[in-house]
Amino acid sequence: xxxxxxxxxxxxxxxxxxxxxxxxxxxxxxxxxISVKQISTVGDNRDDIIRIxxxxxxxxxxxxxxGGLGPTNDDITKQCLxxxxxxxxxxxxxxxxxxxxxxxxxxxxxPAINRGQAEIPENCIPIRxxxxxxxxxxxxxxxxxxxxxxxxxxxxxxxxxxSDFVIPELQKKFNKNFIVHKTVHTQGIGESSLAEKIKxxxxxxxxxxxxxxxxxxxxxxxxxxxxxxxxxxxxxxxxDKKITELRQIIPGYIFAIEEFGxxxxxxxxxxxxxxxxxxxxxxxxxxxxxxYIAHLITSIAGSSDYFNGGIIAYSNEIKIxxxxxxAKTLDDNGAVSKEVAEQMSDGVRKxxxxxxxxxxxGIAGPTGGSTEKPVGTVWVSVASEDKIISEKxxxxxxxxxxxxxxxxxxxxxxxxLLETNS
Amino acid sequence: xxxxxxxxxxxxxxxxxxxxxxxxxxxxxxxxxISVKQISTVGDNRDDIIRIxxxxxxxxxxxxxxGGLGPTNDDITKQCLxxxxxxxxxxxxxxxxxxxxxxxxxxxxxPAINRGQAEIPENCIPIRxxxxxxxxxxxxxxxxxxxxxxxxxxxxxxxxxxSDFVIPELQKKFNKNFIVHKTVHTQGIGESSLAEKIKxxxxxxxxxxxxxxxxxxxxxxxxxxxxxxxxxxxxxxxxDKKITELRQIIPGYIFAIEEFGxxxxxxxxxxxxxxxxxxxxxxxxxxxxxxYIAHLITSIAGSSDYFNGGIIAYSNEIKIxxxxxxAKTLDDNGAVSKEVAEQMSDGVRKxxxxxxxxxxxGIAGPTGGSTEKPVGTVWVSVASEDKIISEKxxxxxxxxxxxxxxxxxxxxxxxxLLETNS
Numbered sequence: 001x002x003x004x005x006x007x008x009x010x011x012x013x014x015x016x017x018x019x020x021x022x023x024x025x026x027x028x029x030x031x032x033x034i035s036v037k038q039i040s041t042v043g044d045n046r047d048d049i050i051r052i053x054x055x056x057x058x059x060x061x062x063x064x065x066x067g068g069l070g071p072t073n074d075d076i077t078k079q080c081l082x083x084x085x086x087x088x089x090x091x092x093x094x095x096x097x098x099x100x101x102x103x104x105x106x107x108x109x110x111p112a113i114n115r116g117q118a119e120i121p122e123n124c125i126p127i128r129x130x131x132x133x134x135x136x137x138x139x140x141x142x143x144x145x146x147x148x149x150x151x152x153x154x155x156x157x158x159x160x161x162x163s164d165f166v167i168p169e170l171q172k173k174f175n176k177n178f179i180v181h182k183t184v185h186t187q188g189i190g191e192s193s194l195a196e197k198i199k200x201x202x203x204x205x206x207x208x209x210x211x212x213x214x215x216x217x218x219x220x221x222x223x224x225x226x227x228x229x230x231x232x233x234x235x236x237x238x239x240d241k242k243i244t245e246l247r248q249i250i251p252g253y254i255f256a257i258e259e260f261g262x263x264x265x266x267x268x269x270x271x272x273x274x275x276x277x278x279x280x281x282x283x284x285x286x287x288x289x290x291x292y293i294a295h296l297i298t299s300i301a302g303s304s305d306y307f308n309g310g311i312i313a314y315s316n317e318i319k320i321x322x323x324x325x326x327a328k329t330l331d332d333n334g335a336v337s338k339e340v341a342e343q344m345s346d347g348v349r350k351x352x353x354x355x356x357x358x359x360x361x362g363i364a365g366p367t368g369g370s371t372e373k374p375v376g377t378v379w380v381s382v383a384s385e386d387k388i389i390s391e392k393x394x395x396x397x398x399x400x401x402x403x404x405x406x407x408x409x410x411x412x413x414x415x416x417l418l419e420t421n422s
Numbered sequence: 423x424x425x426x427x428x429x430x431x432x433x434x435x436x437x438x439x440x441x442x443x444x445x446x447x448x449x450x451x452x453x454x455x456i457s458v459k460q461i462s463t464v465g466d467n468r469d470d471i472i473r474i475x476x477x478x479x480x481x482x483x484x485x486x487x488x489g490g491l492g493p494t495n496d497d498i499t500k501q502c503l504x505x506x507x508x509x510x511x512x513x514x515x516x517x518x519x520x521x522x523x524x525x526x527x528x529x530x531x532x533p534a535i536n537r538g539q540a541e542i543p544e545n546c547i548p549i550r551x552x553x554x555x556x557x558x559x560x561x562x563x564x565x566x567x568x569x570x571x572x573x574x575x576x577x578x579x580x581x582x583x584x585s586d587f588v589i590p591e592l593q594k595k596f597n598k599n600f601i602v603h604k605t606v607h608t609q610g611i612g613e614s615s616l617a618e619k620i621k622x623x624x625x626x627x628x629x630x631x632x633x634x635x636x637x638x639x640x641x642x643x644x645x646x647x648x649x650x651x652x653x654x655x656x657x658x659x660x661x662d663k664k665i666t667e668l669r670q671i672i673p674g675y676i677f678a679i680e681e682f683g684x685x686x687x688x689x690x691x692x693x694x695x696x697x698x699x700x701x702x703x704x705x706x707x708x709x710x711x712x713x714y715i716a717h718l719i720t721s722i723a724g725s726s727d728y729f730n731g732g733i734i735a736y737s738n739e740i741k742i743x744x745x746x747x748x749a750k751t752l753d754d755n756g757a758v759s760k761e762v763a764e765q766m767s768d769g770v771r772k773x774x775x776x777x778x779x780x781x782x783x784g785i786a787g788p789t790g791g792s793t794e795k796p797v798g799t800v801w802v803s804v805a806s807e808d809k810i811i812s813e814k815x816x817x818x819x820x821x822x823x824x825x826x827x828x829x830x831x832x833x834x835x836x837x838x839l840l841e842t843n844s
Contacts, residue, residue, distance in 0.1 A: 011637055013458045014603065015449030016646065016682075020440055022463075027437030036435045037470065041444075041461040044635075048459065055477070072617050072636050105798065107816035111614040131820060133614075154638065156823070213438070284713075284734075290720025291706075291713035294734045298712025301788055301821055309740040312706070312716045312732035314725075318774060322733075322744070352740060366723055399723055 001034045001174045004060040006052055007041040008067035008077050009153055021066050021155055028162055031260060032171045033179050033228065034062065044068055049080040057146055062170065067153030069134035071113045077150060078137075082121045085139060089119040095126050095135045102133050124150075127165050132157040138169070147173075178232040181260035182239050183215070184223040184246060186253040187267060187412045191221050194250070201242070201249055208238050219405035220267075222258075255415055267411045268296040274418045275306040280355040282414075284310035285323055285348035287335065288362035288378060293407045308352045313344065323347040334373070336361050341379035342388045349383045356417070357383040358410050362393075364402045376402055380410035382417050389417060423456045423596045426482040428474055429463040430489035430499050431575055443488050443577055450589055453682070455599040455650065456484065466490055471502040479568055484592065489575030491556035493535045499572060500559075504543045507561060511541040517548050517557045524555050546572075549587050554579040560591070569595075600654040603682035604661050605637070606645040606668060608675040609689055609834045613638045616645075616672070623664070623671055630660050641827040642689075644680075677837055689833045690718040696840045697728035702777040704836075706732035707745055707770035709757065710784035710800060715829045730774045735766065745769035756795070758783050763801035764810045771805045778839070779805040780832050784815075786824045798824055802832035804839050811839060 005022045012019050019041060026036045037060055042048040049068075056063045068077030082088055096118035103110040117133050120126050127136030132154055139148040149166055151158045186194065191214055195202070205212050208227070215222040225242060227235045247254055256265035263269075275282055284293050294310040297303050311322050316335055319325040325343045333339045341361050349357025362378030369375035375397050381390035393409055395402045427444045434441050441463060448458045459482055464470040471490070478485045490499030504510055518540035525532040539555050542548050549558030554576055561570040571588055573580045608616060613636055617624070627634050630649070637644040647664060649657045669676055678687035697704055706715050716732040719725050733744050738757055741747040747765045755761045763783050771779025784800030791797035797819050803812035815831055817824045 010635055011646070012445070013448055013461065014452045014648070014682075015445045015447070015458075016603075016605075016637070018440055018442055018445045019461075023434070023437045023440045025437070026435055030436045036437075037465070038474075039435065039441075039463040043459070052460075070636060070638070071614050074635055102818070105796075105816075105818050108612065108615075111618050113617055114614050131818075131823075156640070156820075286713075286716075290725075290729075291708075291716025291732060291734070292720075294708075294713025295717045295825075298714075298734075298736065298786075299822065299825070303712075304736050304790075307712075307736050309736040309744075310713060310734040311744075312713070312720075312734070314720065314729050314731040315774075318731040322731075322773075351744075352737075364720075368726075400721065403717075403721070 001062065002037040002060045003029050003034050003062040003064060004037055004056040005039045006056060006063060006065045007039070007153070008044060008049060008065065009041070010043045010074075012041045013043045021153060021158055024155070024159065025064055025066070025162065028167055029062075029064075029170075031179065031181055031226075032167060033175045033177060034170060044074050044076055046076060046080055046083075049077065050084055053080070053084045053148070060146070061174075062147045063149070064166070065148065065150040066158055069117075069150065069152045071117050071133065078119075078121065081124075081137065081139070081148070081150060085121060085123050087122045090122045092118055092120050092126055092135070094128070095120060098128055098135065099133045127151070127161050129157055129161055131160055136161045136165070138166075177228050177230060178235060179226065179228045180232065180235045180239055181224055181226045182243065183258040183260070183265075184225070184243060184254055185256040185258060185265050185267075186221050186223070186250065187219070187255050187408055189221065189250070189253045194221055194253070198246065198249055201246055205242060208242065210239060210242060219401070219408045252416070255412065266296070267408055267415065269300055271411055271415055271418065272297070272300045272303055272306060274415070275356075278418070281306050281308050281353075282356045282358065283308045283348045283352035283354035285344040285357065285359040286310060286312050287314060287319070287344070287360055288364045289360040289403050289407045289410070290314065290364075292403050293358060293360065293410055296407060296411065308354045311348055311351070319344065323351065336363060336373050336377055336379060338379055338381075338390050338392070341381035341390050342383070345381035345383035345390075346388055355384065356414060358414055360406050360410050362402070362406055364406075365397055365399045378402065378406040378409070380406060380413055382410070382414045384417060387417065389413065423484065424459040424482045425451050425456050425484040425486060426459055426478040427461045428478060428485060428487045429461070429575070430466060430471060430487065431463070432465045432496075434463045435465050443575065443580055446577070446581065447486055447488070447584065449682075450584055451486075451592075452601055452603070454589060454593045454596075455601045456592065456596060457601070466496050466498055468498060468502055471499065472506055475502070475506045475570070482568070484569045484596075485571070486588070487570065487572040488580055491539075491572065491574045493533075493539055493555070500541075500543065503546075503559065503561070503570070503572060507543060507545050509544045512544045514540055514542050514548055514557070516550075517542060520550055520557065521555045549573070549583050551579055551583055553582055558583045558587070560588075599650050599652055600657060601648065601650045602654065602657045602661055603646055603648045604665065605680040605682070606647070606665060606676055607678040607680060607687050608643050608645065608672065609641070609677050609830055611643065611672070611675045613643050616643055616675070620668065620671055623668055627664060630664065632661060632664060640823050641830040674838060677834065688718075689830055689837065691722055693833055693837055693840065694719070694722045694725055694728060696837070697778075700840070703728050703730050703775075704778045704780065705730045705770045705774035705776035707766040707779060707781040708732060708734050709736060709741070709766070709782055710786045711782040711825050711829045711832070712736065712786075714825050715780060715782065715832055718829060718833070730776045733770055733773070741766065745773065758785060758795050758799055758801060760801055760803075760812050760814065763803035763812050764805070767803040767805035767812075768810055777806065778836060780836055782828050782832050784824070784828055786821045786828075787819050788821055800824065800828040800831070802828060802835055804832070804836045806839060809839065811835065
């Protein structure tokens with residue numbers, strides 16, 4: 001089974017945005033055993049769109065299209081699909097209800113222009129869009145025919161429609177084999193060091209027909225194990241056995257195992273689950289991470305059950321006046337120090353009446369470093385009622401990455417404390 | 423002049439990497455007045471590569487190819503170019519010296535496999551690669567013929583070869599026209615409502631030969647104006663005139679004008695610049711946004727100059743004890759209310775000794791809503807020494823988007839206050 005991905009939009013051709021949709025879609029298709037043969041981008045131009053549809057039809061079994069479904073005049077994908085399939089737009093009641101609902105939910109009046117979004121080509125099945133006003137469309141000329149799928153270009157709308165409808169439908173139709181993917185999430189070790197530590201284990205995967213992929217992201221490395229076959233249970237057992245082995249090789253670094261199709265695992269989610277289970281609460285005191293830890297924690301629905309709040313102490317004055325860091329300690333050791341980090345984590349825990357406190361203090365950069373404390377120097381600390389621990393890191397020069405890595409390191413320190421503190 | 427970009431590599435088709443090369447190349451071509459008609463990605467497969475070369479040749483004047491030039495067996499672009507041009511590989515002394523030098527510089531012995539990298543098709547001009555071992559290739563069948571350029575896929579090698587050789591050569595040959603793009607960033611208005619408000623203005627663009635594109639992102643809409651011609655200054659004037667007109671039609675919604683090729687504009691950057699210029703400071707009190715506003719502000723390098731810090735008041739207790747919100751006000755109106763939002767923005771301003779305070783309080787969801795205050799209900803407020811303003815919003819059901827939209831709305835409210843408060 002071959003697929004092609006077609007992205008439509010002038011904004012890609014002039015280089016204004018990166019085509020991240022195509023990458024994500026390619027990943028999802030590959031994960032269910034469908035190979036992508038070509039990815040093409042054309043502009044919002046009738047001739048180019050019709051041509052690329054025809055070309056793709058001659059090469060692929062499945063054609064996924066994104067973009068050009070907005071209500072404005074520059075969006076013409078739907079008109080092109082009608083022309084290509086020699087059909088016409090018809091008003092779809094269900095789509096209209098969805099469009100109307102989106103506006104109602106936002107307490108907005110629906111502009112006349114959006115009514116047209118409920119019109120879809122007569123020969124397609126609408127794909128509901130719960131996050132936006134443009135419905136997706138599924139075209140299938142006959143039971144064994146080529147499938148065209150048209151989705152909006154807004155990434156989170158497209159992703160939800162892919163996960164909820166397109167991927168399950170394609171898997172039902174095309175994949176007789178079971179493909180199992182499990183992803184091991186690690187934190188606190190770089191890709192090369194990890195590869196060295198697990199070399200022998202990695203070499204042993206081949207004889208179990210398990211494929212391994214390293215998926216590095218700033219501050220974290222994921223290992224995806226994949227295997228394919230007709231006996232799903234056997235494949236899962238085989239992968240699980242290898243993960244158990246891996247846990248024994250790198251016990252401190254693994255924080256989650258993610259199953260494909262399930263929500264992605266994150267450190268903030270794992271921590272939230274432990275806190276909820278232990279009925280404990282958390283507060284954060286952030287200097288160099290500037291609110292990013294709190295943002296990660298509160299991105300989890302229901303986090304108000306265990307997250308009291310936080311203090312972003314960007315200035316020393318706030319560290320002293322609100323977090324009750326000792327002024328002399330600050331003066332003697334500087335803000336970026338073990339002593340200040342520990343007073344911050346313990347201070348915020350007490351001040352915001354939480355069971356656990358997290359803190360960060362460091363130099364995010366790109367300026368503000370010194371020879372003794374260069375950009376990327378970060379202290380993180382975690383305090384509980386009976387223990388205060390801390391750790392020093394030296395990250396690089398990139399502000400965005402330093403903020404993310406410091407935040408994940410602080411969360412990971414909390415995780416290790418939570419897991420030992422039972 | 424039309425160009426096409428062809429990326430070659432299985433790693434893109436399986437979704438392992440994002441095709442950032444194509445975006446960068448498209449940008450560079452547009453800046454010298456060459457439009458990109460199509461971007462295609464195919465795998466390291468002979469048939470697909472030859473086919474896409476033939477297709478591109480029938481559509482474009484310039485074809486830029488990246489990838490597939492490594493020394494290993496899976497890299498076959500060079501062989502395919504030979505077959506396509508019906509020519510053969512010949513050993514090139516200059517290329518060999520370059521490959522040898524790269525290894526010498528790195529103090530490495532050259533593996534035998536790399537000798538082959540000095541072989542290039544007979545009909546091409548080599549493009550020197552100062553950062554890697556694969557030379558680029560420039561094919562031009564006759565003085566007015568179609569140009570094929572093949573470059574390595576390693577981004578920093580490709581970029582240097584583009585900047586040093588390809589772009590200057592193309593500009594010499596083709597650039598009769600300039601293309602100018604400017605992007606207007608708006609906040610606080612949806613795509614459809616915006617389209618209605620500016621319909622007349624939009625219709626007037628055609629006679630100035632200006633093209634308009636809507637680029638929506640969660641909570642924000644960008645409008646890109648593009649025009650092409652031989653007189654760059656005149657095009658810029660014509661676009662600027664239209665932007666001035668637009669400012670009069672939707673004065674409250676525009677927060678930045680971005681020029682193509684410059685760093686993208688964000689609301690947090692614009693606000694940072696205003697605060698720095700006015701020598702004013704800021705503090706935030708976040709409930710439903712959970713630290714995201716602070717994160718946006720502190721993602722800007724140098725924000726410690728104007729950002730004092732913040733209080734994340736997830737619990738009512740923190741609202742009362744730290745922000746000094748009146749317990750009775752909370753009780754009478756609930757946490758999600760104008761009164762509480764205003765006490766929070768003013769409270770944090772005073773407590774953290776800042777000139778301006780921002781606050782948010784709302785129901786991020788997906789649960790916690792009521793009939794009176796459904797999920798997505800958010801109050802934002804901004805306080806200065808002499809003024810407290812607030813605004814109510816009804817967003818949707820998506821937690822992540824509610825957090826982002828509430829944060830941008832709060833920042834936008836601050837922007838409007840900053841711009842009137844001179």
